[in-house]
């Protein structure tokens with residue numbers, strides 16, 4: 001599978017090649033085709049999976065027809081809105097928009113709180129097709145009428161679970177109320193809670209569901225076993241497992257810290273001098 005198999009425009013393929021990417025990551029391979037077709041997508045993807053390019057590349061492709069170099073702000077209405085939970089993520093996402101869109105005449109801006117609003121107002125006034133924003137500051141702009149979202153046709157909620165954890169749901173709902181009903185919407189989230197499903201139901205129409213393996217999931221060569229025992233029997237069981245299987249190197253995770261200390265001295269006493277001092281998690 002290559003990026004050109006996905007049907008992305010030559011301008012995007014050039015930007016991808018400039019980055020040195022040779023093939024799409026799993027979330028890109030699964031999410032890009034339905035997004036290019038105009039479908040809504042709900043994707044379970046964590047940071048590090050390549051999710052940002054997974055929505056940015058097809059978004060840019062769908063906005064290609066609007067690329068222009070006119071100086072008139074009226075020719076650059078906000079057509080795509082990407083909401084993120086933090087300003088750091090917002091800045092990173094805009095970096096990606098710039099990187100992947102460098103051969104396309106579309107403008108982007110990022111707005112988040114904690115910095116002066118005036119430079120953001122100037123940028124918005126000049127016109128941008130792609131706006132990356134954190135919810136609170138975007139509402140400030142909406143309140144001051146320094147942004148107009150009436151032409152948004154593409155919406156992304158990035159790290160939606162974190163936005164809900166941070167209490168942004170009321171803000172998100174107020175923002176959604178200002179958007180045209182007819183639009184393509186994408187929801188990216190590392191986890192799926194009932195709250196996320198509720199939001200998805202409200203936000204998405206016939207969404208395509210995209211799931212990829214968790215980045216930090218155990219490899220297939222690792223077997224997980226669970227032994228249900230009384231708390232008092234745990235140490236004896238561990239001793240038994242280590243001895244009966246002649247284990248030479250064993251990592252034991254336990255909690256709390258004091259439990260780790262007790263376990264280590266118990267294992268020391270149990271013979272073979274096998275136990276090492278426990279390592280505590282760094283603060």
Ligand code: AMP
Pocket residue numbers: 020021022023024025028046047048049050051052053
């Ligand atoms: P993300 O999950 O969006 O935060 O991306 C994680 C990292 O993967 C970023 O540094 C990207 O530059 C990189 N990346 C995204 N797509 C690809 C790809 N197809 N091949 C190699 N690296 C990629």
